[in-house]
Amino acid sequence: MDSIRKPAIAPTSYTFRVAQGVWINDMRDSALPNRQWPCVELDRQARDGLRASFRLQAESGFNSVTLFGLLTASLWSPDIPHTVSPERVEMVRTILAEAHAFGLKVLYGLGVYSWGFDHIIVQDAAVRGDNPRAMCGTRPESRQWMQRVVDYLLAEFAFDGFHLEAADLGRCNCTTCSCESDTAYYSRLNAETAATIRRASPDAVLMVNMCGYLPPGTTVPRNDWPHLQALSKELDFLIDPGHTAPFIEPSLRRQFVGSLSCALGTSGGVWVYPPQRWQRLRWFIPYTQRTGRHLEALHADGGRAVEYYMGPTRNPGVELNVAFGGRKLAGVGRDNQDVLLEVIDELYHPRTTAAASDLAAVFEEAEAAFFANYQLRPETSDETPGQIHLTPLSGRRPGPPIYLRDSMAAPGRLDYCRRLQALLPDLDRLATQCRSGGRIARIRRCIRSVLGEQA
């Protein structure tokens, strides 16, 4: 492993600076055409994409990474160790060793009662409630299956911790389970699973992501806070991701943080989430200004954890967002413009300070042009718009650019494209003023792809 340069960690930094993979092929630098999301094929290109992302994460200041799909997406075999081939087990161990060599902790993305149990639910009637993708949350047999998966993972792999997720595919609503509120139900399953892991592995980093806990746009009622407070006793941190809006009312966040026994955080305020089958240079959405402001506000409220979305490093907008986000997490008090200029210096090697600031202006204008025209959902804010879908996740065809067609009105789309087009002459000029001309060429390819969607 050749040496890498890591940024200094400032006193005002986030404790848990987590790169959220999410799925192993989300960081892949080539698309997987015609493949249904989430594709968990683990081939050479998947490994190369992970390695490139690990390097960028470590060099940017992240201290851990969450990975879903190393072993399965939704299909644990009832004979758990036979879920994957011996070759895949070895590949996973190699990937773990590579992440460790970069100084990153690896959190295994673990579905809790869901995301993994589809076969088991078909085969074992005892765990079957009313949801074919989630085991019943009140049967002892369900808890035993969860335990078997945890035992296997702890026995076979050197994961440093677990990202626990119970709510993404919904819950069981059988007559017994439906007595509990969503927050009570998911928090109980997460807490039980975390406690099981903690007993066997006291040093494991344990966190829960609340993705799917409640219907979009709704918040956890105050009388349900005790369920999250009890859960927090089993965790290192809790993530209220903010796909559409936070589940904890933002004006109460500071008070909520003070009531927990673990750290609290978000997914960074804004992120782009394309399926693995989408071409990697098809979009260009830098968002460092919004990220910078969100991370400052969250830290001021007492937030000390962020699970920050990754993507293909080859996309220059993704690369910039990751490089910026890691540095900001490692030094929240730093000026956002200074961080952006440092990232541009590291990645693009501009020959003059004028070229550096001109390139910074290109990224800032691309961000401003996008958010000036992207229609936010009513429950989101311009500062924290949450998850931006470029195309529907499901399906095998690449899919249309819904972020342009559905989330922008025709005049807005025109304005966005005009403003992106106006950046092309600047990029032509900057290509000769930066030593990393290949990255400039990729920005141009991204912008031309977006302009091509207009046709």
Ligand SMILES: [Zn+2]
């Ligand atoms: Zn049930």
